[in-house]
Amino acid sequence: MMTITTPSLLFPAISLMMLAYTNRFVSLTKVIRELGRIAEGDDGELIRRQIRSLRLRVHLIRWMQTLAVLAFALCTLSMIALFGNQAGLGTWIFGSALALFMASLLVSLYEVHISTRAINLEIERLDTHSAA
Numbered sequence: 278m279m280t281i282t283t284p285s286l287l288f289p290a291i292s293l294m295m296l297a298y299t300n301r302f303v304s305l306t307k308v309i310r311e312l313g314r315i316a317e318g319d320d321g322e323l324i325r326r327q328i329r330s331l332r333l334r335v336h337l338i339r340w341m342q343t344l345a346v347l348a349f350a351l352c353t354l355s356m357i358a359l360f361g362n363q364a365g366l367g368t369w370i371f372g373s374a375l376a377l378f379m380a381s382l383l384v385s386l387y388e389v390h391i392s393t394r395a396i397n398l399e400i401e402r403l404d405t406h407s408a409a
Contacts, residue, residue, distance in 0.1 A: 298341045
């Protein structure tokens with residue numbers, strides 16, 4: 278039987294993930310602003326590729342945050358259900374929270390993969406400028 282402390286164990290993990298996702302978003306906005314400054318006079322195709330990548334990453338971070346917030350909300354609802362002696366419902370809601378948290382982590386993994394490709398685009402740009 279699940280107790281009310283079980284869902285509470287996920288609270289620190291979700292909170293830390295939300296902080297990490299927010300930091301990624303802030304870093305990404307800095308990159309976008311910097312790209313806007315250097316875009317003038319740079320290779321148009323490379324800039325377009327970077328913009329596509331940045332747009333996708335912003336979209337993914339929004340989904341990462343949404344899924345994590347929903348997982349957090351379901352954890353809270355699970356605790357409420359368990360507190361109200363609704364063990365079956367609380368367990369089901371907690372399982373749903375875990376599934377959303379896992380989905381958030383998987384989207385995060387995909388975003389990390391894309392950010393690695395974005396770094397390679399920047400390396401390509403630097404390599405192009407150093408060869409000139």
